[in-house]
Structure formats: structure tokens, C-alpha cells
Amino acid sequence: MSNKRSSIFIPVTVIIIGFALIALIVFSKPPQSEKKDVDTRPIVKVSPAKPEQHQVRIKGYGELRPLERTVVSAQVSGEVIKWNPNFVEGGLVKRGEVLFEVEPDNYEVALLQAQSQLQSAKAALVEEQGRAEVAKREAKTMPNERVSDLYLRKPQVMSAEAAVKLAEASVKLAERDLANCRVIAPYDALVVRRELGTGQFVSTGMNVGELYNVERAEVVFPIAGFDRSFLPVNLKGKDALISTQDKYSVNRSARIVRDTGIIDQQTRMGHVVVELEDPYGLQRDLPRILFGSYVEVSFDGLVLNDVVKLSQDLVTNNRVWILNDDKTIKQKVVDVVKEEGKDFLIGDGLEQGDNIVMTIPEFPQEGMEVRLEGDKKKEKTEKNKTSETVNAVLTESTEG
Template identity: 50%
Template sequence: MKVLFPFLALAAGFGGMTLIEVSASEDEQKDIVDTRPTVTIETAQAEDYQVVISNHGEVQPLERTMISAQVSGEVVSWHPSFVAGGLVLRGSVLFSIEKDAYEAALLQAQANVSLAQSQLIEEKARADVAEREAKSLPSSKVSDLYLRKPQLLSAQANLKSAQAGLKIAQRDLDNCDVIAPYDALVVSRNIGVGQFIGQGTTVGEIYNVEAAEIIFPVAGFDREFLPDNLAEKEAKVTTNGYNPIERTGLISRDLGVVDQATRMSQLVVRVNDPYSLKSNMPALKFGNYVQVSFPGRTLEHIYRLPQSLVNNQTVWIIDKDNKLQPKKVEILREEGEFLLINKGLSDNDSIVTTLPEYPQTGMEVKVSSGEKANELTAQKAR
């Protein structure tokens, strides 16, 4: 045993050292971890993109009319819808004034016309007699007075005057019924039955609901993206809120001036039948603050990126060696939460969508295996 003990001790020591080395090797292998940051990427592809011009404005009536009486008299009736908030159709009688005096004036004017006509007939007959008698007289004795020409002209003038009086009497009688000049929203009414009103008295106010207009500003940076021909171009009109209303209008005109304070141009969009009197669409009421948008120019070879991916006009990509590289880009336009980029990127660039906390040029990264490369494309406006 004394002889074998040194050999056993040596074997035990060697075995222990071997076990320690194996354990240390396993610990070292377990400690080797990939410390590269994980990122996700999307592949950039350029496409043609149609710009959308958008801004806000207030819905206003095409016309505002103060209703006045053109004749004096007592109010005998008014339309049931001739109240604030009422809607009346074109040609409806808003209110009526007592007609007896005007009907009598019309009869008197008709009588005057008949009398003037009879006087003219009589004068024509006398002129014919004088003309026949003048044929047997020397020309020196025949004058205009003898031929009754002044009397004939006077009778003709009296007839015209009587006819003019008849027209005025007929007009006054017709004006006893005040007619709505268009489909209208009644804003106010200041009369009642039995009230006497004078000629020219303002009795109410109405708004034209056959069409509405929206004046909205166009910023200076948007002007270069306006289409060449604005006339009659369709525009989408949308209200804000829980149940938004969407209507279609047409660009009517440019007001033709640039506001000196804001340096903005102003366009006018017209929406027909805003109160839907002739359709089942929801009413677009006056005073609503709405968003107006319409298609502008089509831009070629554009990248449309979320603003969150662009910082200080720089976009991060990864190269073929999976290293971060910054790229300076040129921002052509901002639209909502997106930016339109026309320079700085190339097709198939791998744009980093989730950056490390402190990105550095040349930093090695790894692409998330669970993320598929998508395409960031400039969507064409529908």
C-alpha cells in the first residue's frame, strides 16, 4: 500500500485537474453571448405619388338676402316654414300683404288704359278725315295742326303713360306676395299677422341652400404642388367629430390674392344642395368647420417614410455587412405623419425601423429573425 499510494494520489490529482479544465471550458462556452443590438428593417421602393392638398375652412352660404317689403300694407299671412331654422323652396310665398287697395289700383290703371286707347282711336279717325279734306285744299293752307298730328302724338303718349301705370299697378299687386328667390334657410323673421309694414321695411333674413361655399387657405409651400387646372376639380369635404359627414364639392375659383399677413392663397369649393333637400345625404350645415382635400400634382420616384424614421434629415440603413450607416435625405414634402423623400435613398435600401438606443456609424447589428423585410412604398393617391 505504501508503494501504490503515490501512484493513486498522482492519478487522482490528474483526474481532478482534467475535470476542472472541462468545467472551465464549459463555463467559458456558456458565457459567450452575441451582444449585437437587434434591429428590424424594411426595404425601400420608390413609386410615383400623387400629392394631397388639405386644409380647413368654414361652410358658408352662397347668398345672404335681407327680405324687404316692396309695398306697404298689413300682413295677412306668412308661410309656416318662414321661421328661424325653417327651410322653404324656391317660389314659395313667404308672407302676404293685404291686396284690396292694390287690386283697386290695378282696376283703375286698366280703366285708364282703355280710356287712352279710345282717345287714340278717336284722334286717328279725326286725322284721317283731315287728311282727306286736305287733298282739296291748297298746300299752303294745310299744316300739321290742320292734319291733327300734335293731337295724335298726345293721344299716343297718353296711352303709353296709362300702360306704364298698369304695369306699376300689376307689379305692386304681385309684390303683395313676397316670394322666396331660391331654396332657402330662414335665419330670422320680424313680422306677424296684423302688423303694418312700410315699403322697404326689412322683415327677415334668408340663406341660399342651393349651394354652399368653403373658403380655405393654401399655404405657400403647397402652391407648387397645385395641379395646373383647378377649375371644377373634385374636392372631398369632411366634418370632424364622432360621426363625420363626407360630401363632394368642386373647386369654384381662386380668390386671386395672397393674404399679406399669412402669405396664403385662398381657394373656394362649392358644394351643391348642402342641406340635402333633393337627396338623402346628411346635411352639411352652415358654420361647420370642415377639412377640404383634393389631389395635387403627381411626383415621380418618391419614398414615403414615417416621420419617426427620419431624424435631422437622416435615415439609418444597414449595409451588406450588417453595419449601421446614416444616409442624408432630401425631404420634399410633409403629409401628416409621413415625409415624402426624393433624394438620398435608393431602391432596396434596408431601412432600420427600430434603432439601438445609441446608434453609431459602423455599429454591427443583427436583424430580427422574426421580422420579414417589408417594402416602404410611396402609395398612389386613390
């Protein structure tokens, strides 16, 4: 009995498996008509145009340099008796610090001599004024024709007064020379060079060093012709940002002080000057930017209205691809107002809601039919549903 059942069960099983294989082949292979109807339209992604306000940021590059440089010279002749330990190459000195000092003995003596001469001149003036007063009283008893300026000692008094003024001037010169024995830093400074030592004899006007002002620095950087039209009307006093171009970027606030007012004949560029206070961070706890650093300067230009920002890859010969309502693409001529990095700022040509093609087909043509990226996802969903239906049929056949 069991043999009969087995002989019946095996053929039935073979038949069921055969039908299942046929169903699998039928449902897994697309019909010939579907092969002919394969959708070859390229898939694109679009984004609606949104004209908006845009703040233009203007950038330039230049070298940070001191606002002023001073060659240090000896004001008097003599032997150097001491110098400031910070008065060395790379040293920083404060405004009013003594850089070096010349032996003052000779100048102290000269001042004493000048002061002595001044006292003598003043005494001579008092004596002469007394004589003039006596002559004036005597002249009252004499006929007018016999009284002259010489008799009244007016020339002698004038000469004595001049001698006093000369002596006073000599005292001032002696005081100045004595003060100049101590050479003072005119501002907070970086010492670039020093060429003297203790015991060295220096003469008046001798070059002994050089200082850079570290209270303020400046950057002179070029403005290209295509950026000049985006400069603010009142440039002076505008805030700017200075950034170093090394691995560890340093940012410092600065301000624009002037436009040089000249267009370079070779480069056809103008230049703007930005001033940075306390570049070495001596007055405040700020990161220092060294003289000679190549820096980027950026500041706000004009504000543009109703512009669209697009990647340069989407703009070819001032044309942009747009998706029509019928799923075809066309080109629109646009006005490129400005280039900013890898983007273009588009002025005229695009309207609110224009669907800009963000993924351009490999060989785009006017009127080409395309599919949206979302449509592809819908197709995948439908295919998944079909596959699930086939699997369900196979499962039911096997269980039966």
C-alpha cells in the same frame, strides 16, 4: 445478502448523482471564453427602399357657409294678412313658396284704375287718329303752303300715343305692386330670422327677415405655401370631399369652383373655394351638413414619381440610416419632398433596394456594427438545441 446489496447500491447511486450534478454545472454555465465573446451589437430591423408613384392628397379646413344670403323686405306698404308657417327661424321653405302676404285690396283698386285710364287713352288715340285722317283728306283740296302739321293734327296724334304709353306703364306698375303683395321665396332657403306677424303694418323696404340659400353652399379654406406647388394645373371643376369634424363624421362630395387669386399678406396663404350642392339634403336623400360647421376639405393634387414614404421618426435632419452589406450602418442625406401626417415623402437620396434601418439604435454612430432581427432568432434556436442536448445527457445518466 440484501444488506450487502443495499450497501453497494447506495454508494453507486450517490456517485451517479454526483456525476449528474457535475455535468449539470458544467453544461449550464458558459465557459469563461463565452462570457468574453458576448455579442453586444444592437439588433435592428430593416426594410428595403421601394420608390413608387404617390398621389398627393391636399387637405384644408374651413367653415361651411351659404352661397348667398337675402334680407327679406316688404315691397309694398300695408297690413300683413297671413304668413307661411315655415317662415320661422330654422324653417325651410321651397323656391316659389309665399312667405307672407299684404292686404291686396288697395292695389287691386289701383290696378283697375290704371286699366281704366289705359282704355280712355286708347279711345282718345283712336278719336285723334280719325280727326287726322279727315284733315289729311281735306288737305288734298288745299294749296300746299296752307297745309301744316298742326292742320294735319300730327301733334295731337303724338300726344294721344304718349298718353297710351303712360297708361300702359301705369298698368304695369299696378300689376307689379299687386303681385308684390305676396312675397315669394327666391330659392330653397333656411329662414334665419323673421320679424313680422299677422295684422302688422309694413312699409315699403322694411326689413322683415333673412334667408340663407340651401341649394348651394361653399367653403373657403386656406392653402399653405408649401402645398401650393402640389396643386393641379387645372384646379376649377376638380372633385373634392367635405368631411365634418364631429363624433359622427359626415362625408359629402363637392367640387372646386375657383381660386381667390390672392395671397394673404399676413398669413402668406392663398384660398380655394369649394362648392357643395344641397347641403341640407332637400333635393336628395343625403346627410345634411349645417351652415357654420367646421369641415375638412380634401382633394387630389399632383402625382409624384419615384418617392419613398417613411415615418418621420426615421428621418433626422434630412438624414436616414442605411444598413451596409457588412452589417454596419451609415447615414444618407435625403430630400424631403412633402410632409403627410406622420410621414415624409422622400425624393432624391434613396435608391431601389437600400436597406433602411427601421429600428434605430439608442446611440447610433456611423460605421456601427449591428445585428439583424432574424439573427437573434437563429441564436435562440441554437441555445434551445444546446439545452436539449444537456437535458438528454442528464436523462441518460439518471437512467443508467
